[in-house]
Amino acid sequence: MKDCTIYKTIDIIGKRWTLCILLELYKGNNEEKRFNELKKKLQTITPKTLSIRLKELEQEGLVKKTLDESKDPVIYTYSLTRSGEEFMEIIQSIKRWGLEWKFENKICGLSNCKNCKL
Incomplete structure (x- = not known):
């Protein structure tokens, strides 16, 4: 089964x-976010874990890392790639299924779930 696409x-x-991480990058019209912005939003994630996951997502082509040398010190920002954006469409379908079949309209930290853009 290790060669199965789903696995x-x-x-x-x-x-x-x-x-x-993907959800945080998607929020806000997929604007680029700095490492510390992501860390702040994902309060209990360790910097090491965030760094590892971002590298993995970049290697898999879901996240793009951009260097901004115009600032001192230089900064890196992260955003979703086209592949990452398409993946978010799958997450939206999962959310629709969950709202229809499994969960009442729970309120998330952002807004009323049924009105959320995700």
Whole structure:
């Protein structure tokens, strides 16, 4: 089964914090975010774990890392790639399924779930 596409995909997205990182990058019209912005939003993630997950997501082509040398010190920002944006459409479908079949309209930290852009 290790060569199965579904198993390979779950191996990428099933790691702890991966979906949370992708969701944070998606929020705010997929604007670029700095490492510390992500760390602040994902309050209990360790810097080491965030760094590892961002590198993995970059290697898998879901996240793009951009260097801004115009600032001193230089900064890196992160955003979703086209592949990452398409993956968020799958997450939106999962959310729709959950709202229709499993969960009442729970309020998330951002807004009323049924009105959330995700």
